[in-house]
Amino acid sequence: MTSLLAAASSTSFDVPGNVAFAVLAVLMVVAAIRVVTTRNVVHAALWLVVVLGGNAVVYLILQAEFVALTQLLVYIGAIIVLFLFGIMLTRAPLGRSEDLDNNQRWIGAVVGVLLLLVIGYSVTQSWGSDRLDFAAYDLPQVSDVAGTAVEVGGSGNGRTQALANEIFGDYLIPFEVVSVLLTGALIGAIVLARRD
């Protein structure tokens, strides 16, 4: 599948790919908007599943299979469940409720639109016509000490392996730090959430 998509993306006008992306994007945007506007807490969580799932598909389109899988496992497998637990434990109204929003909707709208305009303008100005080429994946680049890219041979098949090499190589310290972070968060969350 990945090679197929890669081949498709290299053609100059990629109708099926773009149509698929358009459908996906519209779906994700609608779902995201529903998350922040729906009057039902549980529905919001379910719409969020759609966005997160859509994200995983986007990662697949971008040929990041490992991240896509992680996204499915962590987000849809764990975080959404956490949210549902949260909803249950705080006895949120499971049906429609009218007071989920506060009284600054218009501020939120203005700020959101403003941010969208600024980001959209900047991004379009800078990368208006750049095409995806995935070249970086096919020739995994390893940086030497001076930071210049050194090309080494290899195929796309070893990508997950290369990812692992990166994490346990240059990113070893952040990796260990995250492990401590998760332990600490666990301990603290237990203390805060349990009844004394």
Next chain:
Amino acid sequence: MLSLFAQLLPGPFTAPTIDWLALGPEIVVLALFVVLVLLDSIKLERATAFMPAVANLGFILALIPIIVLAADGGDRVLFGGSYVVDSMALILKALFVLSAYVVVLLSTNYLAEGDYWESEFYSLLACSVLGMLVMASSRDLVGIFVALELLSIPAYMLAGWRKGDVRSNEAGLKYYLMGVFASAVLLYGMSLIYGVGGSTRLDVIAARLVEVGSEGIPVITLAILLTLVGFAFKVSAVPFHVWAPDTYEGAPTPVTAFLAVASKAAGFVALIQIVFFCFIVRGDIIQPVFFVLAVLSMTVGNLIALRQTNVVRMLAYSGIAQAGFMLAPFVVADELPVQSRQAVVIYLVIYAAMNLGAFAVVIAVARKTRSAEIDSFGGLFTYMPGLAVALTLFLASLIGIPPLGGWYAKFSVFSVLIEAETPLGLATAIVMAINTAIAAYYYLKVAKAMWFDDAPDGDVTPVPVPASLNAAVVLSLVVTFVLGVLPGLITNVTEYGPLAVGGP
């Protein structure tokens, strides 16, 4: 040469070579974390009594590798440049470890008497300090982000540690939510920087930024700005400061001290890393950004502080103003990178000493008055003269009266601003001069209450001050005083070599 190739080839994984000594401080604090968790889980009956002692011991032990590394000299570069242990990192690590040591001293009686969750408290403290230690060495976007989260997330929980108190809960939630929003904005900025720079390593990004030039790429401005906004939250710069007074007031006071000193210092360290090793090549953007942040912070912080009636809240707003002073050298970061970085570090160290001292006295006084209102400090001199004198000295140092440390901190900032001779730098210096004069007023309000007013309810029986608090006060006082009289001590150790990335 061959081994280098072997490492570069994808295939069998080659473990990176690790300089274990360079990671010494981190390893000690990590060990402290593990020991605390284990001590708690095996449930020794009397374990809680030992917890503060163990924590203190751990932080002191962490100083040993720092001293060894400092004595050893030389910069240690790990993981291809994404983790660097140089003299600046060592000073900052020592600052974090010592601050944590004092915070443990402040917490000991507070926790024991309030019957809070002690061992978990110290574990989370160790976690947070570990994040700070990593921050001081990270030269990589991922490292900075992860370290920032590691130091923040335990702090969110510590702010809400008085579980039964609605105010503490509220403080925790406010801190948490604003922190998460800030991380989100920060991450968005970092993702754009990655897009421009093509690497997560700061030096590589800086080289790319130089290569790209400064014309017609608005996304660079946007990326730098969003990233700085994320850090501006952490250092409570106006207009991203609103969480700070509420959180400081509601959180347990030792945690407030930790947030106001160590956590803020860590935010500044993050700023130092990302500004001096990367964004410095775009002086045209960072100059106005920091000008706005610094001027707003010092002015707004001071003006609101004038109206506070609660000492902790007053210290929170004064901390915002002080953050403005610390942001000021960044305005001239690209003109005088070495001096302005030195000015920030000097200010951080002195600020830590005098602010921790002030909090120590506030905690000690609150043991009697059960309040942090300024009125409740009335007549303190008549019944606890030692504390009154100590707090007066800390406040005098915060005002900037020589020969206490604070004046030298302000002085070094002033001189770097004026030396740079940029219009924005000079403007910042002028605003700062005015604010220095304003600030005296609210600090003196407290001093006046202690010396000149009567005790609010006529109760002038002194309460004993626990040994740990005394130690904290004395330690802070000595540092404040020594750094004021002999600022050479700190200027000498903050003399670094040239930066990895120079000016434009």
Next chain:
Amino acid sequence: MLLNQFLLLAAVLFSVGVYGVIVRRNGVLVLMSVELILNAVNINLIAFSTFWGLGGQVFALFVIAVAAAEVGVGLAIVLLIYRNRRSVDIDQLDELKG
């Protein structure tokens, strides 16, 4: 396919998330909106990594892990508030001000 279409999708998700955190008064819903922002970040990172190599993917993985920790902690704090106040309406919290 253009790089820009992914970036714009991310920008929209980001803005919608920002709207959500400003507007939603239920603590859990605010956390959900934060997830929208973080996912926008991840789309950016992965899209850029097609140009620059695997660094972006690594970064995205870290973001996912940290997000999980953040949500856990956040829910713990929200639960704590709920236990003391019987409400997760974060807009009602104003004990501390001035």
Next chain:
Amino acid sequence: MWFFTHVWILPAVMAGSFLLILLFGKRLPFKGAEVGITAVSICLLFALATAFNWATWGADSPKVSTSAPAEQIEAVEVGALAEVPDQCSRVVTELREGEGSASTEAAPPAGAEVPAGEGAAPVTPSGTGETAAPAMGSAAAAGGKGEETVTRPVVRCAPWFESTDALVTWGTQIDGLSVMMIVVVTIISLLVHVFSTDYVHGDRRYTHYFAFLSLFTGSMLFFVLSQSTLQMIVGWELVGVCSFALIGHWWEEKPNSDAALKAFLTNRVGDVGLLVGMIILFFAAGQSFSIMDVTILAQEGEIQHVLLLVASVCLITAVMSKSGQFILHTWLPDAMAGPTPVSALIHAATMVVAGIFMVARLYPVFFEGLSIANSSVNLLAVVGAVTALFGAMLAFVQKDIKKVLAYSTVSQLGFMVTSLGVGAWTAAMFHLFTHAFFKACLFLGAGSLSHACHHSFNMVDDMGGLRKIMPKTFWTYLIATGALAGIFPLSGFWSKDEILAGTGSFPGTEGANGTYHLMLVMLLLAAFCTAAYMTRTIWYAFFGEYRGHGHPHESGPRITVPLIILATLGAIVGFLNLPAAFDFLPAGSLTRFEKFVEPIGLYFPSITHASFNPVLAVLSVAVGLSGIVVAYLYYWKGAFKGLHGLSERNSLAGWGKNVLVNKYYFDWLYTTVIVGFVKGPLARASNWFNQNVIDGVVNGVGRGAVGVGKFVYDDIDQRVVDGAVNGAGATASGSGGVLRHLQTGRIQQYTALFFAAAAILAGVFVLFVG
């Protein structure tokens, strides 16, 4: 020489005394007073020995002919800096090295004890200077023949800390100016100590009081001996802190603690000027704090004029607050709340003269920066002259005898500042010197009066007729008053006359640095007022009937002896600087003060001296006497009947008096208008704006557009106003600052603010920066 290099002992002794009294004072037989008095006595002896040594050291100094070629003069002047070690002044080192290579002829010997510059041909060998001295001033003014004795300052320093580019030192700089200052400070301080043992006897913080007296004296000594500008800042602040502690000594009464706070806060305003000015000088002098470097470079024109100008203006702010100059003078009269001996110390020798000393020490900066030599008006002179006149007028309406003296100090400091401003440096220093004695005498006399009159200072209601009861106080007070009024031959006459001549505007006066007509007129008016208001205090305190309670009595010897000493000194020290025109007197008795105090050399501007003008001298005495006579006729003889009670009858006069009684409304301006504006109206205005304007607009829109308007009403009126304004407005309720309104405690408003700020910042920067 030993005294010059070990003068650091003075502040050290006082600091030691402070610690000793603080730690052990309560257990000592005299509660610590003996420690303080011993320490100050040691310092006084040391200071006198230093002064004596300085006089002989001056005799050994190299001479230079004023008509010699410029290079030779400079060679001698560089040589005279032999006692400035290399690490204490970069500029001197460079000069010395440049001298060694460029002009071998005039190379100064390196030896410390050997007078420098002997090789230069027109330079007379040392030891023959005595005869040259009398003619020096006028000869220099004439710009022709004659010789000058070049000052040999002695500088010692130790490294303090190293900043990025500069080595910062601290140490001592001894020349005529600092020698004069340490003598004045120690004499006054010793007498104040002795006086205090009786005056604050039985006070419950007796020990604490003496501890701070020691620290105060030590800080001032530390300040006047400064070798670097940074050290000056430290000394300046220390003096301020000590005065804060001493003014608030009786803090149980709220006005006292308020006065202390006011003194401190007003001074903070000036401190900012000081800090900025000093930092500008630091960079202007090529990153050096050394006073030598700053002064030499400023003097040699190595520093851009505009930098010097900005630095002088900043430093003048500092002088205005520290030395009580118009418009920052308001703290000084309030500072009378402190114990009277402290007032004497503050007004005569320490705190307030710190500003004058700073200008004198860094004089080249002001001289060049304000172009004193060839102008007819400058900021320093204007500030001084205005202060001199307005302060004197304020003294008229005070009932409190100490406040009269306080405004008198304000006015006299104005004389000194004017004098510095017109270039009459020596006259200013001489006036500082004489003023210290007679003003200390007046303050201590007032203390003695109040000691007798049950601690009241109200001379109008609680005193009167004390002439007979307290003869010693009366006579000493009278002499000091005469000195202050400038009556021949008391000391004040000589110094004031020099200042008036120094304005250079009186016909027939020659050799002044500029022509300052306005200043002369204002100073003469001020002199008239001075004589008159002092006569008024004499009337109220010593004549008429006793109006207070109980039976006043003469004070004990510990109070009267210092008074007698000070009055004697106040009467005679004027002879130290007899003008050169008195050439019928032995040559060794003329212009002594000028010879020993005024530096001549590279680090000091070559100022000229106005010649003595007998007409002006007679005029100034006449002005003083006429002030006395007018007041005498008014009070004693009831002359000018029409004027009595004028202020009640005539609305214009009443208005004038009101202005004076209210101190020109400056306090009102500061507290009500400025502070009040920030606290009150600004906050109220914002509140008003919030409630009336925003509310009004929003309500109008809401009412006007019901159709579309439901959205507007719900989302703007209710939410914005309700959320952003009411929540905060209720808390602040008219008292909160406008900025506190942001802190509503509502987390989602914080969120909105956070993202809105980020969005706006991002938008602005993306559009305008990049």
